[in-house]
Amino acid sequence: MSGTFLGLPAxxxxxxxxxxxxxxxxNLRHATGTIRAKRARAVAELADWAELRAAxxxxxxxxxxxxxxxxxxxxxxxxxxxxxxxxxxxxEEANRIVTGLVRATGERExxxxxxxxxxxxxxxxxxxxxxxxxxxxxxxxxxxQLGNDRPSHILVPAIHRNRGEIRDIFxxxxxxxxxxxxxxxxxxxxxxxxxxxLHLREKFLRAKVAVSGANFMIAETGTLVVVxxxxxxxxxxxxxxxLISVVGIEKVLPTWRDLEIFLQLLPxxxxxxxxxxxxxxxxxxxxxxxxxxxxxEFHLVLLDNGRTDVLADRTGRQALRxxxxxxxxxxxxxxxxxxxxxYGSVYPGPIGAILTPQLRGTETxxxxxxxYASSLCGACYEVCPVAxxxxxxxxxxxxxxxxxxxxxxxxxxxxxxxxxxxHPGLLRAAERAAARTRRLxxxxxxxxxxxxxxxxxxPAVPPEPFRDWWRRNRG
Amino acid sequence: xxxxxxxxxxxxLVLSRIRAALGRAATTPADRxxxxxxPADDSAVPRDYLRSHVPADDPDALLDLLHRNLVDYxxxxxxxTPAELPDLIGALLDARGARTVAVPPGLPPAWTAAVRAEAxxxxxxxxxxxxxxxxxxxxxLTGCALAIAETGTLVLDxxxxxxxxxxxxxxxxxxxxxxxxxxxxxxxPLALPRLDPARPxxxxxxxxxxxxxxxxxxxxxxxxxxxxxxxxxx
Amino acid sequence: MRVALFATCVNxxxxxxxxxxxxxxxxxxxxxxxxxxxxxxxxxxxxxxGYRRACEPLVRRxxxxxxxxxxxxxxSGSCVATVRTAHPRIAARAGGGLxxxxxxxxxxxxxxxxFLVDVLGVEDVGAWFPHPVTYHPSCHxxxxxxxxxxxxxxxxxxxxxxxxxxxxxxxxxxxxxxxxLKNAAVSAAMAADKTAAALATGxxxxxxxxxxxLLHLGGTLRRQGAPLRPxxxxxxxxxxxxxxxxxx
Numbered sequence: 001m002s003g004t005f006l007g008l009p010a011x012x013x014x015x016x017x018x019x020x021x022x023x024x025x026x027n028l029r030h031a032t033g034t035i036r037a038k039r040a041r042a043v044a045e046l047a048d049w050a051e052l053r054a055a056x057x058x059x060x061x062x063x064x065x066x067x068x069x070x071x072x073x074x075x076x077x078x079x080x081x082x083x084x085x086x087x088x089x090x091x092e093e094a095n096r097i098v099t100g101l102v103r104a105t106g107e108r109e110x111x112x113x114x115x116x117x118x119x120x121x122x123x124x125x126x127x128x129x130x131x132x133x134x135x136x137x138x139x140x141x142x143x144x145q146l147g148n149d150r151p152s153h154i155l156v157p158a159i160h161r162n163r164g165e166i167r168d169i170f171x172x173x174x175x176x177x178x179x180x181x182x183x184x185x186x187x188x189x190x191x192x193x194x195x196x197x198l199h200l201r202e203k204f205l206r207a208k209v210a211v212s213g214a215n216f217m218i219a220e221t222g223t224l225v226v227v228x229x230x231x232x233x234x235x236x237x238x239x240x241x242x243l244i245s246v247v248g249i250e251k252v253l254p255t256w257r258d259l260e261i262f263l264q265l266l267p268x269x270x271x272x273x274x275x276x277x278x279x280x281x282x283x284x285x286x287x288x289x290x291x292x293x294x295x296x297e298f299h300l301v302l303l304d305n306g307r308t309d310v311l312a313d314r315t316g317r318q319a320l321r322x323x324x325x326x327x328x329x330x331x332x333x334x335x336x337x338x339x340x341x342x343y344g345s346v347y348p349g350p351i352g353a354i355l356t357p358q359l360r361g362t363e364t365x366x367x368x369x370x371x372y373a374s375s376l377c378g379a380c381y382e383v384c385p386v387a388x389x390x391x392x393x394x395x396x397x398x399x400x401x402x403x404x405x406x407x408x409x410x411x412x413x414x415x416x417x418x419x420x421x422x423h424p425g426l427l428r429a430a431e432r433a434a435a436r437t438r439r440l441x442x443x444x445x446x447x448x449x450x451x452x453x454x455x456x457x458x459p460a461v462p463p464e465p466f467r468d469w470w471r472r473n474r475g
Numbered sequence: 476x477x478x479x480x481x482x483x484x485x486x487x488l489v490l491s492r493i494r495a496a497l498g499r500a501a502t503t504p505a506d507r508x509x510x511x512x513x514p515a516d517d518s519a520v521p522r523d524y525l526r527s528h529v530p531a532d533d534p535d536a537l538l539d540l541l542h543r544n545l546v547d548y549x550x551x552x553x554x555x556t557p558a559e560l561p562d563l564i565g566a567l568l569d570a571r572g573a574r575t576v577a578v579p580p581g582l583p584p585a586w587t588a589a590v591r592a593e594a595x596x597x598x599x600x601x602x603x604x605x606x607x608x609x610x611x612x613x614x615x616l617t618g619c620a621l622a623i624a625e626t627g628t629l630v631l632d633x634x635x636x637x638x639x640x641x642x643x644x645x646x647x648x649x650x651x652x653x654x655x656x657x658x659x660x661x662x663x664p665l666a667l668p669r670l671d672p673a674r675p676x677x678x679x680x681x682x683x684x685x686x687x688x689x690x691x692x693x694x695x696x697x698x699x700x701x702x703x704x705x706x707x708x709x
Numbered sequence: 710m711r712v713a714l715f716a717t718c719v720n721x722x723x724x725x726x727x728x729x730x731x732x733x734x735x736x737x738x739x740x741x742x743x744x745x746x747x748x749x750x751x752x753x754x755x756x757x758x759g760y761r762r763a764c765e766p767l768v769r770r771x772x773x774x775x776x777x778x779x780x781x782x783x784x785s786g787s788c789v790a791t792v793r794t795a796h797p798r799i800a801a802r803a804g805g806g807l808x809x810x811x812x813x814x815x816x817x818x819x820x821x822x823x824f825l826v827d828v829l830g831v832e833d834v835g836a837w838f839p840h841p842v843t844y845h846p847s848c849h850x851x852x853x854x855x856x857x858x859x860x861x862x863x864x865x866x867x868x869x870x871x872x873x874x875x876x877x878x879x880x881x882x883x884x885x886x887x888x889x890l891k892n893a894a895v896s897a898a899m900a901a902d903k904t905a906a907a908l909a910t911g912x913x914x915x916x917x918x919x920x921x922x923l924l925h926l927g928g929t930l931r932r933q934g935a936p937l938r939p940x941x942x943x944x945x946x947x948x949x950x951x952x953x954x955x956x957x
Contacts (some may be wrong), residue, residue, distance in 0.1 A: 016894035025898075031690040051524035058520040069502035070491045081673070089485035089492075096486055123774035139696060140687035156687050161689050189688040193696045200697065206605050221672035231644060231683040231698025238640040238675075239606050249489065256672050260664040261524070271686050274544060275626035276829050278698060279678035280640075286633070286675045291580060291597060293639040293675050304489045312496035328689075337898045373892065375885025375899070376757060377848035392798075397861035398759030414760040421718060421750040422766040431722045431740045455900070456928030466716050470744045474732070 008344040010369035015338035022341050027162045032257060032330045034304060038272035039327060039383070045274070046264065055261050057387040063254055065310060070219040070252045071302060077222025081284020082296040088246075090305050095126035097301050098211065098244055102132050104244050107208045111200075113226060113236045114138035115213025116154060116324055117246045117303055120345040120359075123211065134211065135177070135203050137232035139196050146173040152340025155270055155326040160339055163187040174199050200232065210236035210295070214247045215323065216262060217300075220255045223283045224300070227266055227276050237280050243295040248303050250311075250320040256366035262323060265385040269325035306359035315396040319354050321386040328380035334373060343370065350380035354393040362401050372396035424467075431465035438463070521568055527662035528625055536655035537624040538706060541659055544627025548681025549694050550702040560707055564616060564650060565589030567703055571648055574612035577604055577639025586616065586652065597638070607643035615699070617643055620676075621669055622653045625662045627681065629653065629704065632674040649699040651679070654707050711741040713775050713858045715783035715818065717920070718750035730947035730954065731784045731821060734836075737949070738829060747774040753791040756799065757886050765803045768796050772810045780828060781818045786850020787919045789820040794853055820850060821943055822859040822918065832862045837950040839869030843912035844942075845903065845926070846883050847919035860918055860942055867945060873910040877902075884925040900929040904943045908937055918942045 008014065012176050018024055043049050063070055075085045088094035102110055110127065112118065112134050124134040124145075136145045143158035147169045151157030167187040174181040179199045185191060213234070216225040224245060226233045237243060253262070267276040287296040296390065312315055329335050329349030340348035344366045345356040353370045362368045371394050380390040402411060420426045438461040444453040452458065494501060529540060545552045555563045564586055567577055573592040580597065586660050587594050595612060596605045604612070618636035619629045629651050631637045653659065660666045670676060684697030694700065712735065735742050751771060752764030775781045783789050793815055800807040825831055825836040844864060850856040864872050883899025885890065890896075904926055907915045911953065915930070915937050917923045927939035940954075948954030 012892050012894070015892060019894045019898045027689070035686075035690045046528060048524040048528075051521070055524055062519055066499065067497070068490050071490070071493075087484040087489050089488050093484055137697075138687070139685050143687070156690055158613065158687060159690065166553055166688060176885040186648040186692040188650070189693040190695065192688060193693050195687055197696055204697070205610060218672065223672045228683045229683070230687075230696035232696070234640065234644050234677065235697055238644065249493075257667060260667050263663050266807070269732075270691070271549070273680070273692075275623075275628045275678065275680035277679065277681050277684045279549070279676075281676040281678075282671070283673055283675070291633075291639055293633050293641075300491070301484075304485075304492065308489065308492035308496045311493065317746065333883070333899050334892070334895055337895050369891075371759075372888070375848070375881050375883060375888040375892075375896070377881035377885065378852035379879075379881070382852055393760065395757055398757070399761050400759070402759030410758075411760065411763075414755050414758060414763045418750075418752070418755055418760070418763040418767060421752075422770055424746065424749060427718075427722075427749060434722070448890060452928070454893065455897040455932060456925060457931040459924045459928065461723065462725050464725065466721040466728040468727055469729055470732075470746075474742075474744065 008366050009345070010365040011338070011342055011373040012369060014342035014344065015373070017341050018339040019337055023162070024160055025337065028336050028339055030282060031156070031159050032336050035272060035330045038356055039269065039330065042268040042272040043276065046268070047410045049458065050228070052261055052265055052383055053385055053387050056265055056385060059253060059258050059261060059437040060386055063252060064250065064320055067252070067311065070254055071249055073094040073219040074217055074222060074252050077219065078284055078300050083221045083222070083300055086221055086299060086301045086302055086377065088303050088305070091121035094121045094246055094303050094412040095123055098123060098246060099126060099130045099132065101242070101244050101299055102127065102209055103130065105209050107132075109133040109207070110209040111135050111137050111203055111236050111240065112141070112212050113210065113212035113228070114141050115211070115246060116346060117213045117248050118211060119151065121246070121303065121305060123246065135200075137200050137203070137236060139193065139230055140416060142196055142200070145168055146170065146177065151346055153326060153329055154324050154347065154349070160341070163189060163192065163331065166192055172194050178203060186304065203233040204239055207236070207240045209242045209244070212236055212245045214245050214251060215266065216259065217247060217252045218256050218259070219252050221283055223256065223281050225259065226280045228279070229271065229277045231278055234278055234280055237282065238294045241295055242297040242299070244301065245298045246301045246303055249307055266321070266323055266325055269327040269383070269385040280364055308360045316354065316358050318388050319351070319358060319393060322351050322355065322390055323386060325385060327383040327385065331379045331383050333377065333379070334375060343373065348397065350374060350390045351388070354390055354397060357397050362397070362404065366408070368401050368404070371401055428465065428467055431467070434461045435464055498613065517543065526553055526664050529661055531661040531665060534659065537659050537661055538655045541622055541627060543655070543708060544624065545704050548627055549602045550627070550681050550704050552706065554703050554708065555707045557707055557709060560652070560705065561585050561589040563705060565591060567650055568592045568614055571614060573648065575612045575614070577609060577612050577615040577646060579617055579636055579642055579643055581635025582616065582618065584707070587639040592624060604642065606641055606645055609641065612646045614648040614650060615642055615646040618652050618654070619658060621658045621660055621666060623660055623666045629679045630666060630670060631677045631679065632670060634674065639686045640675055643677065643679070644698055647699055648701045648703070650703045650705065652707060656707065710739070710750055710780070711743060711778070711911050712780040712782050712824070713778040714742050714744050715748060715775065715781050715788065716744065717783055717785045717788045717913060719920050719924075720784065723924065724892060724941070727784050727920050727941040727943050728924070730941065730943040734834065734943055734947040735782065737833065738834060740829070743819060745774045751788045751796075752799070753788060753795065754886050756791065756795045761799055761802065764795070764799050765807070768799050768803070768807065768811065771796070772807070772814050775814060775817070779817060781822065782821060782824045782933070783818065784821045784941060785919050786820050786847050786854050786900050787921060790853035791850035793816045820854055820856060820918070822856055822863055823854065825863060826859045829863070833866035834863065836867040836946045836948055837869050838867050838945045838948045838954070841871040841873055841912045842914045842916050842945065843873045843875045843907050843910040844878070844916045845875055845882060845907065845920045845922065846878055847917055850918050851879060856918070863942065863946060864916065870945070873912045875910060876906050882922050882926055884922045889925055895915045897929070904929050904933065904937070908935055912937060914945070915939045916942055916945055
């Protein structure tokens with residue numbers, strides 16, 4: 001994944017720092033609190049939500065189980081409709097393909113629709129190295145790009161910024177990259193949106209090349225689907241001469257009809273809307289004829305970059321059902337307090353905690369800490385529109401981490417604890433010893449126990465365990 | 476690697492990784508009886524969700540629902556009879572102060588009969604309506620392929636009276652005419668079978684909006700900031 | 710009716726009052742209670758930390774300890790959830806016929822409020838507890854067991870009890886087992902928000918159905934010196950006018 005995340009601290013350290021940031025906490029609490037209630041209302045409108053969710057899960061599982069077939073079919077149909085399909089085994093290859101395609105046009109700049117896949121592969125940085133400037137056109141991505149910041153949310157990458165901060169970023173930075181922010185810009189969201197409209201319009205009108213991702217690809221027809229709100233997606237997908245879409249291989253759906261499920265689930269889960277303002281669907285190129293429409297050249301780059309590793313894990317595979325709606329982030333109490341940056345990946349929150357360690361492995365302290373970045377409360381699973389059992393995968397990945405070489409001691413300790421628990425005589429002896437020495441127990445513990453006693457009193461050890469009470473009173 | 480090759484890059488590598496991950500050779504026809512929209516499709520996936528959430532056979536109720544949902548997402552909605560349509564369109568453009576209005580090929584001529592603004596077409600005297608030209612055009616007038624009542628969605632598929640996608644994107648004011656009951660469907664599942672995937676489509680639900688500032692919806696970013704919908708009851 | 714009490718290891722070692730209250734409550738309702746001494750921990754801490762294999766003997770022990778009982782009752786949503794969701798997963802990988810034995814036990818294990826409402830069919834257990842109370846539904850009972858409003862229905866029927874709604878009740882308290890240690894800062898922040906919400910209700914008692922969450926919240930409240938004491942649902946339901954609840 002993107003180099004900008006290299007060398008970051010493990011989740012607990014980053015989260016501990018974020019928890020102290022009062023402004024961040026307030027921004028996240030406000031934003032996620034607002035969307036939670038709205039999502040619940042939007043979902044409650046559909047009496048068949050559970051059935052839609054089950055169908056979505058089944059479609060995705062069926063697709064993953066025959067992924068080779070559907071990708072080949074997709075390729076055939078995109079090609080037949082005038083598009084060109086490229087296959088990238090990893091980030092480096094995807095970046096090389098896109099860079100080559102942009103170079104072949106002779107252009108030095110591209111406009112971009114928000115895309116998780118291109119963030120994941122660090123495309124903007126790769127293009128910059130090749131002397132090609134990539135302009136993000138999604139409002140939140142623009143805020144992140146102008147602020148030299150990192151995204152902290154899948155859907156709303158600048159969720160950690162409030163309107164005042166956004167105003168300052170626009171006022172300070174827009175001029176460096178094009179049309180400056182209007183004089184006297186206030187922090188009114190409508191004014192901020194207007195500033196983005198003016199700043200980006202000149203870029204849309206002169207752009208010759210656009211880069212996008214896609215929410216869905218239909219194998220049966222070769223159709224790509226981009227779901228958005230602002231119209232920047234439509235601008236990028238229709239105005240430039242060349243369109244390059246970089247899409248993860250798991251985004252394919254078998255049939256046109258399958259959209260009837262996902263176009264109901266995604267908007268309500270993501271922005272709590274019955275339908276998002278704009279959805280674009282295109283099949284190859286449509287530029288021929290007197291009223292030719294949209295790009296003359298369309299390239300689809302199919303991206304693996306670790307996805308086949310995820311596919312190989314029977315329990316972890318369900319993470320590939322993800323449609324990037326962000327409902328799990330918005331409802332997660334850990335995300336709300338730690339913020340997205342602590343996850344050290346373009347995929348933050350609960351889905352990130354199961355996706356990142358599978359895509360990148362669990363070698364670094366950061367990646368190995370992600371499966372533990374959850375209290376396993378299960379709120380994420382409850383709202384997931386494709387029924388990814390995130391707690392199940394978290395525990396599964398903890399097992400992978402615990403089986404690793406760094407955890408020999410912890411593994412031995414767990415085995416020892418289980419041994420005592422499996423031998424009631426030993427357990428009773430330990431309980432009684434604790435009860436006898438209870439007046440000697442300190443209020444604050446040294447070492448790892450400090451993590452508890454820094455903010456919490458230890459439970460008072462009772463005079464006798466329940467076992468002894470039972471024997472005296474009922475035994 | 477040749478970036479222009481249709482099977483450029485690591486096609487075989489990725490496919491072989493997938494097959495290895497699934498623990499089998501290539502997926503065979505026997506593994507995928509559900510291809511296409513055949514009946515086997517429904518046995519593989521539980522499709523016991525609703526075809527629509529409201530009765531699909533009550534045109535008046537569907538029109539009212541469409542109206543409400545369009546308004547809910549800040550579209551300006553007007554209703555009229557076919558006979559009233561030309562005057563209403565003319566009045567809407569006047570009220571907006573539009574001096575120019577882009578019109579797609581195949582728009583019923585009657586729709587522009589009472590338009591006082593200058594109607595601009597792609598094959599008109601001023602040359603093609605490029606994005607740059609459209610940036611200076613006040614309004615655009617189109618029909619649609621269909622409208623979805625439950626979600627308040629207009630679907631445009633570049634068919635007659637709709638034009639290229641950029642036509643309804645660059646001008647800041649879009650008037651879209653929906654003919655009821657013929658063009659109004661209840662739900663997304665009932666809309667998809669009526670649409671042709673080979674055509675480029677834009678699904679529009681209200682004017683351009685963003686939730687990027689504090690996850691609060693604000694209308695008006697890059698697309699038309701004013702969406703007016705005329706519901707014509709045949 | 711005769712049931713086996715699955716006291717859970719946390720209650721056994723650290724909060725015997727919860728298990729004692731469960732015994733008194735069930736006996737008052739005419740249920741004969743056994744405590745199979747072979748029982749131990751359900752293995753949740755190990756399982757949720759990634760030490761699945763270390764749980765296998767504990768799963769076997771649980772199956773053995775409760776063999777022959779038609780109903781097994783535990784005053785813990787979290788431990789019952791482990792038996793229902795984790796034990797089948799552990800057993801499936803362990804082999805040796807364990808999966809069948811677990812499959813046979815699982816439907817017989819009930820969380821306390823489930824047992825009262827669904828099996829005994831009572832909501833008014835004849836309790837008396839004249840205090841303002843707010844209730845925190847712990848996550849595993851709420852989401853893995855789907856307890857719904859059973860605990861609230863039981864509390865509403867308690868004479869003298871004023872039930873105060875806890876804002877954001879369904880949000881996790883931040884305990885999460887080893888999460889409380891591994892991510893102590895976030896855990897503490899979640900506890901602080903939960904205790905603040907509970908204090909703002911004006912309740913004297915913060916009631917819950919899971920002792921571990923109550924130890925975490927209670928430890929936080931005591932450190933704050935806050936005038937709110939944690940009590941398990943069983944302790945409130947065990948309290949009567951004749952015998953007001955007092956922890957032994």
